[in-house]
Amino acid sequence: KQEVTQIPAALSVPEGENLVLNCSFTDSAIYNLQWFRQDPGKGLTSLLLIQSSQREQTSGRLNASLDKSSGRSTLYIAASQPGDSATYLCAVGGNTPLVFGKGTRLSVIA
Amino acid sequence: DGGITQSPKYLFRKEGQNVTLSCEQNLNHDAMYWYRQDPGQGLRLIYYSQIVNDFQKGDIAEGYSVSREKKESFPLTVTSAQKNPTAFYLCASSGEITGRNYGYTFGSGTRLTVV
Numbered sequence: 001k002q003e004v005t006q007i008p009a010a011l012s013v014p015e016g017e018n019l020v021l022n023c024s025f026t027d028s029a030i031y032n033l034q035w036f037r038q039d040p041g042k043g044l045t046s047l048l049l050i051q052s053s054q055r056e057q058t059s060g061r062l063n064a065s066l067d068k069s070s071g072r073s074t075l076y077i078a079a080s081q082p083g084d085s086a087t088y089l090c091a092v093g094g095n096t097p098l099v100f101g102k103g104t105r106l107s108v109i110a
Numbered sequence: 111d112g113g114i115t116q117s118p119k120y121l122f123r124k125e126g127q128n129v130t131l132s133c134e135q136n137l138n139h140d141a142m143y144w145y146r147q148d149p150g151q152g153l154r155l156i157y158y159s160q161i162v163n164d165f166q167k168g169d170i171a172e173g174y175s176v177s178r179e180k181k182e183s184f185p186l187t188v189t190s191a192q193k194n195p196t197a198f199y200l201c202a203s204s205g206e207i208t209g210r211n212y213g214y215t216f217g218s219g220t221r222l223t224v225v
Binding site for chain 1: 116141143145150151152153155158168198200202212213214215216217218219221
């Protein structure tokens with residue numbers, strides 16, 4: 001059974017810092033990996049989708065990488081801003097519906 | 111704009127009562143899902159449907175029921191058999207179960223509280 005782990009569980013950084021969020025999964029037979037953002041009390045907003053044949057995806061200040069063989073993905077956020085404060089969730093897709101990690105709660109301090 | 115609409119935003123349930131959460135999408139997606147979110151637990155799959163009139167149990171289906179009579183709609187009923195229903199419920203849809211090409215789209219959620 002697929003298991004997804006996100007480290008760290010919480011992170012607090014000063015504004016302007018570059019940071020990396022980590023995601024690992026146990027079964028490398030995935031079709032894709034999706035990163036989401038969740039604000040308190042809100043639904044999930046998709047940030048980046050990486051298909052299994054891809055190594056990375058970029059959107060603005062966000063860059064996500066995927067290493068299927070090692071079961072790892074990273075989300076890189078450049079020049080962090082207070083508006084980036086949220087919970088970031090990683091999810092992997094295979095033959096079954098998306099399996100989620102528990103998320104990393106990010107606080108960016110002005 | 112295309113998207114997923116969940117209603118109500120907040121719902122209160124009395125002990126022994128059944129309640130139904132609504133989920134409607136206009137994305138023309140075949141697959142729809144219900145997840146439950148508890149603090150510190152991440153998202154857990156309750157039920158999913160790949161096509162009209164067909165659905166499968168997820169990891170925590172006990173105490174819940176669903177129907178898929180229309181492509182656009184996938185309502186979730188929380189029955190009195192669900193012993194701890196207080197949680198945040200999220201509905202999602204995708205073009206295919208793997209979400210391979212476009213991923214999943216989520217609604218804004220329903221917060222259910224037992225009173």
